[in-house]
Amino acid sequence: MKLVLKNSKLIAFFLMAIIYVGCSEDVVELPKMTAGFTYTLNENKGTVEFINISENATTYSWDFGDEIPVVPASTSLEVNPIKSYMNGTYTVILKAMNAAGAISYFEDIIVINMPLPLGLPMTFDNDNVNYSATAFDGVAYEVVENPAPGGSNDVASMVASITNSGAAYEGLFFELQTVIDLTTNNTIRMNFWSDAAVSILLKLEQGTAFKEVPVNHTGSGWEELQFTFTTSASYSKLVVFVDPTGTKGGTFYMDDIVQVSLGDAPVITLIGDASIRLAQGDPYTEQGATASDTEDGDVTSTIVIGGDTVDTNTLGTYAVTYMVIDSDGNTTVTARNVQVIAPGVCDVDEAQSVSAADLNVTMASAVTIIEDGATFQIIDNPDFDNAINTSCKVGKVTKQGVAAWDNIQLNLNAKLDFNSNSGLKIKVWSARPNTAVLIKLEEIGNQGNSKEIGTMTTSVTSGWEELTYAVGSGESNKFNKVVIFFDLNANNTSTYYFDDLKLYGDGSGTGTGGGGNTIGGGDGCAGTTTCPAAPAGELLFNGNFEACDCDWQLLDAVGSTISTSINNGGSKSGQIQGRAGVAVGLKQERLGVGTIQPNTTYTVTYDIKASGAFGEGGVFKAFTFSEPAEGTNSGATLHTLTAATTSMSSNWERKSYEFTTPAGAAQVAGGLSFLIEIVNSTANATINIDNVVLKIK
Structure with missing residues (x-):
């Protein structure tokens, strides 16, 4: 209270000086202003209550130090804000101001x-998790450093040590605080170490009825094991037995126990209708495996119900009877041969460079990757017998289900040059069909300076393919960090692989990246073209495609193109060609950021024509999305323009649609996006689109 009275007297004196002195040149000093705060922390919830102790200030601005914004926001103008954090270290800055500035x-x-x-x-690596387990009937358990990095677990990390005394049914269990729900992800995967062949039994308890699955280990050190359960129940107790019915003593290790979907299990490829082909030593799942039928593209579940026991370490042909459940739920019993063939030989990786001048991440040596909700490690290429990626080492990324934006990041020693390079390429492998791979460029220490250079969708399931991201020269010398998102907005714990992240081209090819960029290259796009700004009153850039793919994302490397022979005025149009089992499309993202109004009607119009039949199950779709601000935990709002069009005219038609944005300002803070696509169509179907306009009604 003394401080308040003191300040009041000073202010009164200042006002009297103005009244009686008038234009006197006497200088009146305002009270000294200082910023300051203390805080209280709820250690169990991560909630911080800030207590503002600034003196003689009138307004305040807080920067909470979040690298990626979370809810509540990363800034505040409140006097005493309350902020919830995730685990980490944050530098909080308070800016205090007075009326005089x-x-x-x-x-x-x-x-x-x-x-x-x-x-x-x-993972046994998080200091904030208590990995205590209850050992019984002679087992000793502790968490130790990985004593023998290699195989499927070649990193120095903490692992669980299990020492058997030699008694039958000795083991250990974890009482889980987060239950295991097998509704969608019915497979548990772990790395396990043993120097002798042994059986490991995984048992789930404290659910509707206990379930257990045994898996054999070959004794070759660290191996990745998968336990697939035939139930959709939930459990809160995880029990592990090593050599459950035997008396094998000794020490074993386990690590990286994760829950994955059946689609993440090793994929068995059905060759025609007769056989399954596996390379010698490949994993083979006899219960609940997935199969991709090369004849019709169906993804099926398979369960062995009879026949030979398959030994993938021995070359030969095994006769097996399967129950096959196709994607429509139909069940058939069929006889198939399992062929175990000699594996190929991987190629030694090229020399690696993480320099901005000649970026080429080949995994030939260690590379420093920033893990942001996803783990990274360099492993042996699990699928090198192919034409796309024969290298011996690849990067393995496992999302941890922390947040929708789980990602990995690579810091570079300088900023990337897209005058001398045309963009980035990356090889990826995913067991999930149509995996979205987003690459974002950032400036280290200045997250506000960033550019999403595109989202590509994989067209190959459980196989390698190379994705290409063209970048315009206007993005040169801006960014020195590469961020990779697998399945952004899918909060899962899936595993993905990548390799050969590198620069390509000489800067003369087609590039994207926003207004003012220079592009050129093939498909009639040679020369210098400047990406246009949106026409007055409109939101969408380059709606007539005359600047080639400026600002358009070509969502499929094969089917999404710019046509230079078909148009409805001008010389070009956007073109998408169907492919069975794949979504092929064109997209523009986050248009009109900062100008989109909530609860407001917008219109989309475009010219469109088709050639060729879509085929059974093939549909054309068109959507817009109201986007929240980037990095928030909110999802986009979908506005369906058309979602089930199975045929259209072979002549140009003008289509027009209306949609209304959601009511909340935060729901439109990230602008509007526009997407068209053909889904699961025949290769004979082609759609051309031209003269696209998106604007307020």
Whole structure:
């Protein structure tokens, strides 16, 4: 209270001086202003209540130090804000100001170290998780450093040590605080170490009825094991037995226990209608495996119900009887041969460079990757016997289900040059059909300076393919960080592989990247073309495609193109060609950021024509999306323009649609996006689109 009275007297004196002195040149000093704060921390919830102790200030601006914004926002104008953090270290800056415009800053470092619940994934590396287990009937358990990196677990990390005394049915169990729900992800995967062949039994308890699955280990050190359960129940107790019915003593290790979908299991390829082909030593799942039928593209589940026991370490042909469940739920019993063939030989990786001048990440040596909700490690290429990626080492990325934007990041020593390079290429492998792979470029220390250079969707399931991201010269010398998202907005714990992230071209090819960029290259796009701004009153750039793929994302490397022979005025149009089992499309993202109004009607119009039949199951779709601000935890709002069009005219038609944005300002803070696509169509179907206009009604 003394401070308040003191300040009041000073202000009164200042006002009297103005009244009685008038235009006197006497200088009246305002009270000294200082910024400052203290805080209280809820260590169990990560919630910080800031207490503002600034003196003689009138307004405040807080920067909470989030690298990626979360809810609540990363900034605040409140006097005493409350902020919820994830675990980490944050530099919080308070900017205090007075009426005369004077500014004072105060900063402090806050460390959030919340205890986290025990559940899957279980890595044994998080200091905030208590990995205690209950050992019984002679087993000794502890968490130790990986004693023998190699095989499927070649990183130095913490692992679980299990020492058997030699008694039957000795084991250990974890009481989980986060239950295992097998509704959609019915497979548990782990790395396990043993120097002798042994059986491992995984048992789930404290659910509707216990379930257990045994898997054999060959004794070759670290191996990746998969346990697939035939139930959709939930469990809160995980029990592990090593050599459950025997008396094998000794020490074993396990690590990286994660829950995955059946689609992430090793994929068995059905060759025609007769046989399954496996390379010698390949994993082979006899219960609940997935199969991709090369005849009709169906993804099926298969269960062995009879026949020979398959030994993938021995070359030969095995006769097996399968129950095959196709994608429509139809069940058939069929006889198939399992052919175990000699594997190929991987190629030694090219020399690796993480320099911005000649970027080429080949995994030939260690590389520093920033893990942001996803783990990274260099492993042996699990699929090198192919024409796309025969290298011996690849990068393995496993999302941890932390947030929708789980990603990995690579810092470079300088900023990327897209005057001398045309863009980036990357080879990817995913067991998930139509995996979206987004690459974003950022400036280190300035996340506001960033550019999403495109999202490509994989067209190959459980196989390698190379994705190409063209970047315009206007993005040169801006970015020195590469961020890779697999299946952005899919909050899963799936595993993906990538390799050969590198620069390509000489800067003369087609590029994208926003207004003012220079492009050129093939498909009638040679020469220099400047990406146009949106026409007055419109939101969508280059709706007539005359600047080639400026600002358009070509969502499929094969089917999405710019046609230079078909148009409805001008000389070009956007073109998508169907492919069975694949979505092929064109997209523009986050248009009109900062100008889109909530609860407002917008219109989309375009010219469109088709050639060729879509085929059974093939449909054309068109959507817009109201986008939240980038990095928030909110999803986009889908506006369906048309979702089930099975045929259209072979002559140009003008289509027009209306949609209304959601009511909340935060729901449109990231602008509007537009997408057209053909899904699961025949290769004979082609759609051309031209003169696209998106604007407020």
